[in-house]
Amino acid sequence: MKKLTILLFVLIFNCVQAAPTSVDTPQNNLTKTQALYLKLLSGPSPDTAGLTLFANMLPKGGDLHHHFSGSMYAETYLDWVKENSLCIFKITDTYLNAQKFHVFTESQKLSDAQRAICLTVDEVLRDDSFYRDLLMEWSSKDYANHYHAQTPPDMHFFDTFKFFENITPYGYRSGLELIKSRAKAENVSYLETMLKIAPLTSSPDLTAIFKKLNKDPSELEIQNTFTQAYAYLQNNRNSNDRIEEYLQSIESVSSDLDDADFRLRFIAYTARLSAPEDVFSRLYAAFVAANRNSKIVGVNIVGPENNYVAMRDYALHMRMFAFLKKQYPSVKLSLHAGELALGMVPPEGLRSHITQAVLIAGANRIGHGVDIAHERDAPELLNFMASNGIALEINLTSNKDILGIEREAHPISIYRKFKVPFVISTDDSGVSRNNLSGEYVIYMRNYRPSYEELKTTVYNSIRFSFLSQEEKQTELKKLTQKFSEFEARMAMMPQ
Numbered sequence: 001m002k003k004l005t006i007l008l009f010v011l012i013f014n015c016v017q018a019a020p021t022s023v024d025t026p027q028n029n030l031t032k033t034q035a036l037y038l039k040l041l042s043g044p045s046p047d048t049a050g051l052t053l054f055a056n057m058l059p060k061g062g063d064l065h066h067h068f069s070g071s072m073y074a075e076t077y078l079d080w081v082k083e084n085s086l087c088i089f090k091i092t093d094t095y096l097n098a099q100k101f102h103v104f105t106e107s108q109k110l111s112d113a114q115r116a117i118c119l120t121v122d123e124v125l126r127d128d129s130f131y132r133d134l135l136m137e138w139s140s141k142d143y144a145n146h147y148h149a150q151t152p153p154d155m156h157f158f159d160t161f162k163f164f165e166n167i168t169p170y171g172y173r174s175g176l177e178l179i180k181s182r183a184k185a186e187n188v189s190y191l192e193t194m195l196k197i198a199p200l201t202s203s204p205d206l207t208a209i210f211k212k213l214n215k216d217p218s219e220l221e222i223q224n225t226f227t228q229a230y231a232y233l234q235n236n237r238n239s240n241d242r243i244e245e246y247l248q249s250i251e252s253v254s255s256d257l258d259d260a261d262f263r264l265r266f267i268a269y270t271a272r273l274s275a276p277e278d279v280f281s282r283l284y285a286a287f288v289a290a291n292r293n294s295k296i297v298g299v300n301i302v303g304p305e306n307n308y309v310a311m312r313d314y315a316l317h318m319r320m321f322a323f324l325k326k327q328y329p330s331v332k333l334s335l336h337a338g339e340l341a342l343g344m345v346p347p348e349g350l351r352s353h354i355t356q357a358v359l360i361a362g363a364n365r366i367g368h369g370v371d372i373a374h375e376r377d378a379p380e381l382l383n384f385m386a387s388n389g390i391a392l393e394i395n396l397t398s399n400k401d402i403l404g405i406e407r408e409a410h411p412i413s414i415y416r417k418f419k420v421p422f423v424i425s426t427d428d429s430g431v432s433r434n435n436l437s438g439e440y441v442i443y444m445r446n447y448r449p450s451y452e453e454l455k456t457t458v459y460n461s462i463r464f465s466f467l468s469q470e471e472k473q474t475e476l477k478k479l480t481q482k483f484s485e486f487e488a489r490m491a492m493m494p495q
């Protein structure tokens with residue numbers, strides 16, 4: 001059977017290789033590709049099917065905003081549940097500590113009463129109605145296309161992670177292999193993924209250091225707290241051991257994945273929702289890890305920005321970044337900031353997050369940046385981002401799903417006018433059930449960039465990646481070669 005599959009693959013591969021490719025000059029191929037692209041975009045409604053074919057074949061460089069766990073489709077999680085003989089609760093029963101759609105990961109502790117309400121994957125698949133409901137709970141699938149009881153869209157999106165966060169560790173390696181093959185299949189050659197949260201060190205001593213911060217601490221008190229916490233963590237054996245384990249786990253799951261056509265790098269991260277000492281301890285670990293291992297190319301912070309704690313501590317978090325950036329100046333920062341819309345929080349909450357991420361934390365890239373129009377000094381900030389090459393990671397489907405911001409309401413038009421460099425990325429393609437090509441289709445269809453701007457957007461995904469200068473040069477050369485092959489094939493397409 002395996003031989004037959006390989007034979008089939010070789011046959012298909014040879015057919016693809018034999019597809020018509022223009023032998024015209026590169027300039028003529030470019031001209032014909034531009035003409036084709038313009039035609040796909042022309043008229044009152046663009047040719048979405050044609051653009052989909054175009055986007056699938058388009059070289060797309062890198063995906064710079066990519067959460068590993070959110071990028072796995074629910075079907076893949078079900079594969080891992082099955083492989084590990086785990087089960088999924090079909091009902092909620094607080095007495096039995098069972099929550100509907102949650103995976104029970106400690107099979108050996110499963111009581112008979114729990115077993116009776118916990119379905120194997122085969123049992124899930126036999127119950128189509130439960131299976132469809134599960135896909136909806138574990139992702140945004142069918143969220144908006146029919147009438148059903150709904151939680152708020154941002155809550156639904158972030159809640160999906162609760163269902164599969166316990167299963168994610170079962171599939172780090174196979175998941176990375178899957179996203180690599182998926183990337184290559186859609187002509188993506190580079191990924192910066194957020195694989196694992198940086199390790200936490202919690203101790204009463206660390207909590208005590210942060211307790212000293214009163215409700216409205218002075219800048220000096222904040223800096224003193226960070227200095228003490230930093231010294232504590234540096235000398236804490238447990239923290240050092242956990243960071244070492246973290247580094248080793250990244251190494252072991254990613255070994256030998258890079259090849260001539262694909263590179264994979266990691267972004268370490270903390271989460272916004274916990275107590276300040278926990279955010280700091282994870283952030284410290286993330287900085288140390290990124291400073292020590294060249295596969296970890298940057299640091300980020302994740303979690304719903306409109307969460308109560310996230311809003312309350314936002315300014316403190318940005319100061320943590322600034323403090324640690326001073327200790328590790330070569331570590332790059334890509335920060336989720338401004339993933340908010342009017343109405344999600346009081347208006348004051350929309351006025352400074354991107355500014356703080358850029359000017360206080362020292363972000364090299366901003367993830368989302370959707371509330372830019374509400375920032376207090378938006379024009380100055382935009383000019384600063386443009387002149388300092390601080391790129392924006394745009395996640396169109398995610399913004400639509402979580403924030404309800406799409407089409408002309410999306411501030412992509414503002415960033416374009418101010419010439420802020422941007423990239424198109426996926427965020428959580430498993431939750432959104434999309435891919436990078438799909439994001440490019442939305443970008444092309446809704447915002448109609450010229451072919452030149454489209455190419456710049458793709459090149460930005462390497463130029464503003466966190467690869468070393470030398471690696472960027474190599475990747476840019478490969479991208480140019482890929483574009484020349486793409487344009488030679490597009491030149492043969494019927495216009």
Ligand SMILES: [Zn+2]
Pocket residue numbers: 065067336367427
């Ligand atoms: Zn994100």
